[in-house]
Amino acid sequence: xxxxxxPRPRLEWAYFFDLDGTLIDFAATPxxxxxxxxxxxxxxRLHRAxxxxxxxxxxxxxxxxxxxxxxxxxxxxxxxxxxxxxxxxRIRRPDSARPAPARRLERVRRRMAxxxxxxxxxxxxxxxxxxxxxxxxxxxxxxxxxxLARSLLPLVGRQFCIQRGKYVVEMRPAGRDKxxxxxxxxxxxxxxxxxxxxxxxxxxxxxxxxxVNRLGGYSIKVGRGASAAHWRLSDVRAVRDWLAS
Numbered sequence: 001x002x003x004x005x006x007p008r009p010r011l012e013w014a015y016f017f018d019l020d021g022t023l024i025d026f027a028a029t030p031x032x033x034x035x036x037x038x039x040x041x042x043x044x045r046l047h048r049a050x051x052x053x054x055x056x057x058x059x060x061x062x063x064x065x066x067x068x069x070x071x072x073x074x075x076x077x078x079x080x081x082x083x084x085x086x087x088x089x090r091i092r093r094p095d096s097a098r099p100a101p102a103r104r105l106e107r108v109r110r111r112m113a114x115x116x117x118x119x120x121x122x123x124x125x126x127x128x129x130x131x132x133x134x135x136x137x138x139x140x141x142x143x144x145x146x147x148l149a150r151s152l153l154p155l156v157g158r159q160f161c162i163q164r165g166k167y168v169v170e171m172r173p174a175g176r177d178k179x180x181x182x183x184x185x186x187x188x189x190x191x192x193x194x195x196x197x198x199x200x201x202x203x204x205x206x207x208x209x210x211x212v213n214r215l216g217g218y219s220i221k222v223g224r225g226a227s228a229a230h231w232r233l234s235d236v237r238a239v240r241d242w243l244a245s
Contacts, residue, residue, distance in 0.1 A: 179211030
Protein backbone atom coordinates (compact mmCIF):
# COMPACT_ATOMS: atom_id res chain seq x y z
CA UNK A 1 0.00 0.00 0.00
CA UNK A 2 1.37 3.39 -0.97
CA UNK A 3 1.62 5.69 2.04
CA UNK A 4 0.49 9.30 1.84
CA UNK A 5 2.43 12.43 2.63
CA UNK A 6 1.47 13.58 6.15
CA PRO A 7 -0.66 16.68 6.71
CA ARG A 8 1.04 19.97 7.50
CA PRO A 9 2.49 20.18 11.03
CA ARG A 10 0.36 21.72 13.78
CA LEU A 11 1.53 23.41 16.96
CA GLU A 12 -0.83 21.40 19.18
CA TRP A 13 0.94 18.12 18.30
CA ALA A 14 3.65 16.39 20.37
CA TYR A 15 6.70 15.70 18.19
CA PHE A 16 9.11 12.76 18.47
CA PHE A 17 12.04 12.48 16.04
CA ASP A 18 14.62 9.84 15.31
CA LEU A 19 17.97 11.42 14.34
CA ASP A 20 20.19 9.49 11.91
CA GLY A 21 18.44 8.96 8.59
CA THR A 22 15.50 11.12 9.71
CA LEU A 23 16.73 14.60 10.67
CA ILE A 24 20.40 13.99 9.84
CA ASP A 25 21.93 12.31 6.78
CA PHE A 26 24.01 9.20 7.44
CA ALA A 27 27.80 9.43 7.34
CA ALA A 28 30.54 6.81 7.03
CA THR A 29 30.85 6.66 10.83
CA PRO A 30 28.52 7.86 13.64
CA UNK A 31 31.03 10.51 14.74
CA UNK A 32 31.27 11.95 11.23
CA UNK A 33 27.68 13.25 11.03
CA UNK A 34 27.16 17.00 10.94
CA UNK A 35 24.16 19.04 12.04
CA UNK A 36 23.48 22.22 10.13
CA UNK A 37 22.69 25.47 11.88
CA UNK A 38 19.42 25.58 9.92
CA UNK A 39 18.29 22.30 11.48
CA UNK A 40 19.24 23.40 14.98
CA UNK A 41 17.30 26.64 14.55
CA UNK A 42 14.31 24.77 13.08
CA UNK A 43 14.10 22.46 16.11
CA UNK A 44 14.55 25.33 18.53
CA ARG A 45 11.70 27.26 16.89
CA LEU A 46 9.46 24.18 16.98
CA HIS A 47 10.37 23.56 20.63
CA ARG A 48 9.39 27.11 21.59
CA ALA A 49 6.26 27.20 19.45
CA UNK A 50 4.89 23.93 20.90
CA UNK A 51 5.64 24.88 24.48
CA UNK A 52 8.40 22.29 24.69
CA UNK A 53 6.56 19.28 23.21
CA UNK A 54 9.51 18.09 21.09
CA UNK A 55 11.68 15.06 21.95
CA UNK A 56 14.57 13.36 20.19
CA UNK A 57 14.51 9.52 20.09
CA UNK A 58 17.85 8.02 19.11
CA UNK A 59 20.09 5.01 19.31
CA UNK A 60 22.79 7.43 20.40
CA UNK A 61 23.31 8.12 24.10
CA UNK A 62 21.92 11.39 25.45
CA UNK A 63 25.46 12.74 25.80
CA UNK A 64 25.91 12.34 22.03
CA UNK A 65 22.53 13.95 21.31
CA UNK A 66 23.64 16.96 23.36
CA UNK A 67 26.89 17.15 21.41
CA UNK A 68 24.92 17.42 18.19
CA UNK A 69 22.34 19.85 19.62
CA UNK A 70 24.21 21.84 22.30
CA UNK A 71 22.08 24.98 22.47
CA UNK A 72 18.97 23.53 24.14
CA UNK A 73 18.88 20.33 26.26
CA UNK A 74 15.79 18.97 24.50
CA UNK A 75 13.74 16.14 26.01
CA UNK A 76 15.39 12.99 24.70
CA UNK A 77 15.41 9.21 24.78
CA UNK A 78 18.86 7.73 24.16
CA UNK A 79 19.98 4.15 23.50
CA UNK A 80 16.63 3.41 21.78
CA UNK A 81 14.75 4.47 24.91
CA UNK A 82 17.05 2.91 27.51
CA UNK A 83 17.76 6.32 29.03
CA UNK A 84 15.35 9.25 29.00
CA UNK A 85 15.49 12.94 29.89
CA UNK A 86 12.10 14.49 30.56
CA UNK A 87 11.07 18.09 29.93
CA UNK A 88 12.29 19.08 33.41
CA UNK A 89 15.76 17.78 32.64
CA ARG A 90 15.64 14.69 34.85
CA ILE A 91 17.48 11.68 33.37
CA ARG A 92 16.55 8.03 34.04
CA ARG A 93 19.00 5.23 33.19
CA PRO A 94 18.46 1.44 33.28
CA ASP A 95 19.80 -1.23 35.63
CA SER A 96 22.24 -2.33 32.89
CA ALA A 97 24.46 0.58 33.95
CA ARG A 98 25.16 -1.30 37.21
CA PRO A 99 28.53 -3.05 37.70
CA ALA A 100 27.64 -6.70 36.95
CA PRO A 101 25.95 -6.16 33.53
CA ALA A 102 28.63 -3.60 32.67
CA ARG A 103 31.40 -6.14 33.34
CA ARG A 104 29.70 -8.73 31.14
CA LEU A 105 29.32 -6.21 28.34
CA GLU A 106 33.00 -5.27 28.62
CA ARG A 107 33.91 -8.95 28.24
CA VAL A 108 31.86 -9.08 25.04
CA ARG A 109 33.46 -5.85 23.80
CA ARG A 110 36.92 -7.38 24.10
CA ARG A 111 35.84 -10.58 22.34
CA MET A 112 34.17 -8.61 19.58
CA ALA A 113 37.20 -6.35 19.10
CA UNK A 114 39.45 -9.39 18.75
CA UNK A 115 37.09 -10.92 16.18
CA UNK A 116 37.25 -7.77 14.04
CA UNK A 117 41.00 -8.01 13.53
CA UNK A 118 41.57 -8.14 9.77
CA UNK A 119 37.95 -7.26 8.98
CA UNK A 120 38.49 -3.90 7.27
CA UNK A 121 35.42 -1.68 7.17
CA UNK A 122 33.75 -3.02 10.33
CA UNK A 123 33.47 -0.49 13.17
CA UNK A 124 32.77 -1.36 16.79
CA UNK A 125 31.06 1.48 18.68
CA UNK A 126 31.04 1.26 22.48
CA UNK A 127 28.04 3.29 23.67
CA UNK A 128 28.54 2.49 27.32
CA UNK A 129 25.17 0.78 27.77
CA UNK A 130 25.35 -1.11 24.49
CA UNK A 131 27.69 -2.21 21.69
CA UNK A 132 27.02 -1.42 18.03
CA UNK A 133 28.79 -3.13 15.15
CA UNK A 134 28.61 -0.99 11.99
CA UNK A 135 29.18 -2.38 8.50
CA UNK A 136 28.16 0.61 6.34
CA UNK A 137 31.70 0.76 4.92
CA UNK A 138 31.75 -3.01 4.29
CA UNK A 139 28.21 -4.23 3.44
CA UNK A 140 29.61 -7.60 2.31
CA UNK A 141 30.48 -8.29 5.97
CA UNK A 142 26.95 -7.70 7.21
CA UNK A 143 26.15 -11.39 7.63
CA UNK A 144 29.41 -11.90 9.54
CA UNK A 145 28.60 -8.97 11.85
CA UNK A 146 25.17 -10.40 12.68
CA UNK A 147 26.54 -13.91 13.28
CA LEU A 148 29.24 -12.52 15.56
CA ALA A 149 26.77 -10.51 17.64
CA ARG A 150 24.37 -13.46 18.01
CA SER A 151 27.18 -15.82 18.98
CA LEU A 152 28.31 -13.52 21.81
CA LEU A 153 24.84 -12.72 23.15
CA PRO A 154 24.83 -15.66 25.66
CA LEU A 155 27.82 -14.07 27.42
CA VAL A 156 25.66 -11.16 28.63
CA GLY A 157 22.51 -13.14 29.40
CA ARG A 158 18.80 -12.43 29.12
CA GLN A 159 19.16 -8.81 30.17
CA PHE A 160 20.44 -8.04 26.67
CA CYS A 161 19.05 -8.49 23.16
CA ILE A 162 20.07 -8.03 19.52
CA GLN A 163 18.77 -4.96 17.69
CA ARG A 164 18.99 -4.70 13.91
CA GLY A 165 19.40 -1.39 12.10
CA LYS A 166 20.59 0.09 8.82
CA TYR A 167 24.07 -1.37 8.30
CA VAL A 168 24.39 -1.98 12.04
CA VAL A 169 23.69 -4.71 14.56
CA GLU A 170 23.56 -3.75 18.22
CA MET A 171 23.72 -5.62 21.51
CA ARG A 172 21.65 -3.66 24.03
CA PRO A 173 19.69 -4.15 27.25
CA ALA A 174 16.30 -5.74 26.65
CA GLY A 175 12.89 -4.50 27.77
CA ARG A 176 13.05 -0.92 26.50
CA ASP A 177 12.30 0.63 23.09
CA LYS A 178 11.29 3.92 21.50
CA UNK A 179 7.61 3.10 21.77
CA UNK A 180 7.82 2.79 25.54
CA UNK A 181 9.78 6.02 25.65
CA UNK A 182 7.01 7.81 23.74
CA UNK A 183 4.37 6.45 26.12
CA UNK A 184 6.30 7.81 29.11
CA UNK A 185 6.64 11.24 27.52
CA UNK A 186 2.92 11.31 26.68
CA UNK A 187 2.06 10.99 30.38
CA UNK A 188 3.99 14.15 31.21
CA UNK A 189 3.71 17.90 30.66
CA UNK A 190 4.01 19.36 28.02
CA UNK A 191 3.26 16.24 25.92
CA UNK A 192 0.15 15.05 27.78
CA UNK A 193 -3.16 15.58 25.96
CA UNK A 194 -1.56 16.24 22.56
CA UNK A 195 -1.61 14.21 19.35
CA UNK A 196 1.61 12.17 19.12
CA UNK A 197 3.74 12.37 15.97
CA UNK A 198 6.76 10.13 15.45
CA UNK A 199 9.11 10.40 12.47
CA UNK A 200 11.71 7.67 11.90
CA UNK A 201 13.41 5.64 9.20
CA UNK A 202 14.75 2.39 10.63
CA UNK A 203 13.70 -0.98 12.05
CA UNK A 204 14.29 0.39 15.55
CA UNK A 205 11.59 2.99 14.88
CA UNK A 206 8.85 0.44 14.21
CA UNK A 207 8.20 0.20 17.97
CA UNK A 208 7.48 3.93 17.94
CA UNK A 209 5.27 3.73 14.86
CA UNK A 210 3.08 1.01 16.37
CA UNK A 211 2.78 2.93 19.64
CA VAL A 212 1.75 6.15 17.90
CA ASN A 213 -0.77 4.23 15.79
CA ARG A 214 -2.39 2.88 18.97
CA LEU A 215 -2.52 6.43 20.33
CA GLY A 216 -4.31 7.65 17.19
CA GLY A 217 -1.39 9.87 16.16
CA TYR A 218 0.77 10.29 13.05
CA SER A 219 3.44 7.65 12.33
CA ILE A 220 5.75 8.85 9.55
CA LYS A 221 8.28 6.60 7.81
CA VAL A 222 11.26 8.23 6.05
CA GLY A 223 12.38 6.44 2.90
CA ARG A 224 11.40 3.13 1.36
CA GLY A 225 10.60 -0.24 2.87
CA ALA A 226 7.73 -2.01 4.57
CA SER A 227 6.58 -0.29 7.74
CA ALA A 228 3.79 0.00 10.27
CA ALA A 229 3.83 3.77 9.67
CA HIS A 230 0.70 5.27 8.09
CA TRP A 231 2.47 8.17 6.39
CA ARG A 232 5.63 8.60 4.33
CA LEU A 233 8.33 11.16 3.53
CA SER A 234 11.02 10.41 0.96
CA ASP A 235 14.24 11.48 2.69
CA VAL A 236 15.90 13.77 5.25
CA ARG A 237 15.40 16.83 3.06
CA ALA A 238 11.70 16.07 2.75
CA VAL A 239 11.42 15.86 6.57
CA ARG A 240 12.99 19.29 6.98
CA ASP A 241 10.82 20.80 4.24
CA TRP A 242 7.72 19.31 5.84
CA LEU A 243 8.62 20.79 9.23
CA ALA A 244 9.42 24.17 7.72
CA SER A 245 5.97 24.23 6.09
